[in-house]
Amino acid sequence: xxxxxVMQAARAIAARQRICGRILGVLLLVLLxxxxxxxxxxxxxxxxxxxxxxITTAFTGESIxxxxxxxxxxxxxxxEVIILARGPSGPFVVRRKVEVLGLWFxxxxxxxxxxxxxxxxxxxxxxxxxxxxxxLVQRGIGLASLPLISTGARAPGFRTALRDLKQSSRLWQEDxxxxxxxxxxxxxxxxPLPSTVQPGNYRVEVMLVRARRIVATEQLGFIIERVGxxxxxxxxxRTQPVLYALLCIVLAALAGWLGSVIFRRN
Amino acid sequence: xxxxxxxxxxxxxGLFGVGGGFLLTPVLMLIGIPxxxxxxxxxxxxxxxxxxxxxxxxxxxxxxxxxxxxxxxGGLVGSVVGVQIFALLRRAGQVDAxxxxxxxxxxxSVGTLMVMESIRAIFRRSRAQVSRxxxxxxxxxxxxxxxxxxxxxxxxVIPPLIVGFVIGILSAIMGVGGGFxxxxxxxxxxxxxxxxxxxxxxxQVVCVTASVTFxxxxxxxxxxxxxxxxxxxxxxxxxxxxxxxxxxxxxEETRVLLGLLVLGVAGSLLWDLWRVPxxxxxxxxxx
Numbered sequence: 001x002x003x004x005x006v007m008q009a010a011r012a013i014a015a016r017q018r019i020c021g022r023i024l025g026v027l028l029l030v031l032l033x034x035x036x037x038x039x040x041x042x043x044x045x046x047x048x049x050x051x052x053x054x055i056t057t058a059f060t061g062e063s064i065x066x067x068x069x070x071x072x073x074x075x076x077x078x079x080e081v082i083i084l085a086r087g088p089s090g091p092f093v094v095r096r097k098v099e100v101l102g103l104w105f106x107x108x109x110x111x112x113x114x115x116x117x118x119x120x121x122x123x124x125x126x127x128x129x130x131x132x133x134x135x136l137v138q139r140g141i142g143l144a145s146l147p148l149i150s151t152g153a154r155a156p157g158f159r160t161a162l163r164d165l166k167q168s169s170r171l172w173q174e175d176x177x178x179x180x181x182x183x184x185x186x187x188x189x190x191x192p193l194p195s196t197v198q199p200g201n202y203r204v205e206v207m208l209v210r211a212r213r214i215v216a217t218e219q220l221g222f223i224i225e226r227v228g229x230x231x232x233x234x235x236x237x238r239t240q241p242v243l244y245a246l247l248c249i250v251l252a253a254l255a256g257w258l259g260s261v262i263f264r265r266n
Numbered sequence: 267x268x269x270x271x272x273x274x275x276x277x278x279x280g281l282f283g284v285g286g287g288f289l290l291t292p293v294l295m296l297i298g299i300p301x302x303x304x305x306x307x308x309x310x311x312x313x314x315x316x317x318x319x320x321x322x323x324x325x326x327x328x329x330x331x332x333x334x335x336x337x338x339x340g341g342l343v344g345s346v347v348g349v350q351i352f353a354l355l356r357r358a359g360q361v362d363a364x365x366x367x368x369x370x371x372x373x374x375s376v377g378t379l380m381v382m383e384s385i386r387a388i389f390r391r392s393r394a395q396v397s398r399x400x401x402x403x404x405x406x407x408x409x410x411x412x413x414x415x416x417x418x419x420x421x422x423v424i425p426p427l428i429v430g431f432v433i434g435i436l437s438a439i440m441g442v443g444g445g446f447x448x449x450x451x452x453x454x455x456x457x458x459x460x461x462x463x464x465x466x467x468x469x470q471v472v473c474v475t476a477s478v479t480f481x482x483x484x485x486x487x488x489x490x491x492x493x494x495x496x497x498x499x500x501x502x503x504x505x506x507x508x509x510x511x512x513x514x515x516x517x518e519e520t521r522v523l524l525g526l527l528v529l530g531v532a533g534s535l536l537w538d539l540w541r542v543p544x545x546x547x548x549x550x551x552x553x
Contacts (some may be wrong), residue, residue: 017368020379028444046289048536051344062444071406086385090552091552092550092551092552093359093549093551093552094547094548095359095547095548095549095550096546097546097547097548098545102364102365102540103539103540104539104540104541104542104543105363106358106359106360106362106363106548109359111552115333151277157340158547161546161547161549162547164547165545165547166549167546167547174316177343188464202481224476230492233491233492237483238487239486239491241483241487242484243482244483244489244491245479245480245483245484245489246492248310248479248480248483248489248491248494249310249313249476249480249488251491251495252310252311252313252491252494252495252498253313253314253317253472253476253480254314255314255494255495255499255502256313256314256315256316256317256318256502257314257317257318257321257413257502259314259318259498259499259501259502260318260502260505260506261318263502263505263506
């Protein structure tokens with residue numbers, strides 16, 4: 001039957017292709033062994049202690065543990081690990097106060113687009129000593145390589161001020177503490193999240209560095225979200241402002257009236 | 267702590283017979299609550315605190331609804347304009363300083379007037395005093411006259427519209443009801459009889475703070491209903507205790523105390539503007 005023959009021919013071609021593919025794969029493997037094997041995912045395994053952080057009204061900050069292990073020994077002369085965590089980005093305005101008639105007012109301002117609300121980088125050694133400048137810039141590793149582009153006031157002081165303010169509020173951290181190494185293959189980093197941390201999706205990148213190159217990367221993430229009644233109220237206020245505004249009026253009027261009734265009886 | 271502040275301010279407002287909004291909002295700002303939230307929630311709290319007073323006054327037929335409607339008409343327009351000014355100031359990053367300056371000016375002058383007036387009153391206590399209302403002020407020469415039966419007035423609607431408008435703007439920017447300025451304006455500018463002044467001003471305060479709450483919540487997003495309810499909880503309780511105690515105190519002495527308190531709040535706000543800031547730079551989300 002013609003159709004059967006076609007099928008058989010197709011199967012034969014497919015089989016040949018599979019063999020070819022396998023040979024090609026092996027060839028590639030042999031050729032690329034030194035760099036390719038090194039980049040195998042099993043070379044680096046990393047996890048987070050939690051994937052969800054809840055902000056309640058009593059939230060005073062929390063810390064997340066980033067931990068993992070490597071195939072090759074860590075430390076001086078061996079592999080190194082860099083951990084980079086960043087939160088959602090948004091526009092920020094930096095203002096400088098000026099004195100007018102003895103009083104202090106907000107004066108010139110610079111607007112920065114795409115500023116991460118949270119940014120933390122740490123390494124088994126400072127990242128700037130582990131990787132060449134262009135990789136740092138390309139991967140956005142380190143506060144110096146954040147592309148902070150501003151509009152408005154041009155003075156470099158605004159960029160520095162943004163960095164200083166974010167760092168003093170612990171929303172930006174650079175080499176706040178080194179990654180701890182245990183038994184030369186296990187590593188961990190306690191990532192402190194201050195109470196002012198914003199809800200959103202946070203990315204954590206764990207990078208394995210060997211000979212001034214990133215040879216393996218593990219992408220992790222966690223979510224920070226508001227929970228409880230306060231979060232519910234905040235959500236209504238954001239998504240249905242008209243309803244929320246009317247509710248505020250009615251609730252305040254009701255509470256004031258009720259309160260006066262109750263306390264007058266006493 | 268917020269319930270405590272509500273209680274303290276409510277106690278003072280009951281003691282002195284004032285609205286309390288003009289103390290509450292600056293105190294919130296002084297403890298570090300952003301001025302957008304302090305103003306919007308302050309207006310919302312004043313709404314709640316004034317409702318029961320309005321109901322009581324309405325029952326006693328002390329509200330001139332007709333005059334109230336004219337004042338509210340001006341007040342609603344004023345609150346719309348005020349919230350626009352507020353939103354503009356916020357975009358320019360000047361809202362904190364602007365609100366503080368409004369308070370320093372208003373509280374400074376009100377406090378000074380109060381202290382001076384009551385000191386004068388204390389010295390003159392022996393002499394009988396006849397205060398005269400100017401029944402024929404400039405307000406009588408304007409067009410668009412209207413008869414206000416309850417207030418026994420036949421005046422132009424322009425002055426009450428302007429009074430309502432100005433109070434509406436102040437209410438939107440300062441987060442107050444404005445009773446402390448509205449009452450003297452109604453007595454001295456409009457020449458209304460004192461019996462209906464309190465009730466009618468409460469009507470205006472309730473309507474305008476409701477409008478400010480609505481507009482602030484929609485445009486600026488500063489209304490924090492949890493904060494408002496906590497403040498109300500303390501405020502309503504405090505007002506009853508304050509009112510009970512206020513009956514035992516002499517008018518002039520309490521007025522001096524209130525005047526000094528008002529001056530104190532104005533002074534600390536001025537100090538915040540005056541002193542060299544610890545950090546010259548500030549960072550905030552862009553709008």
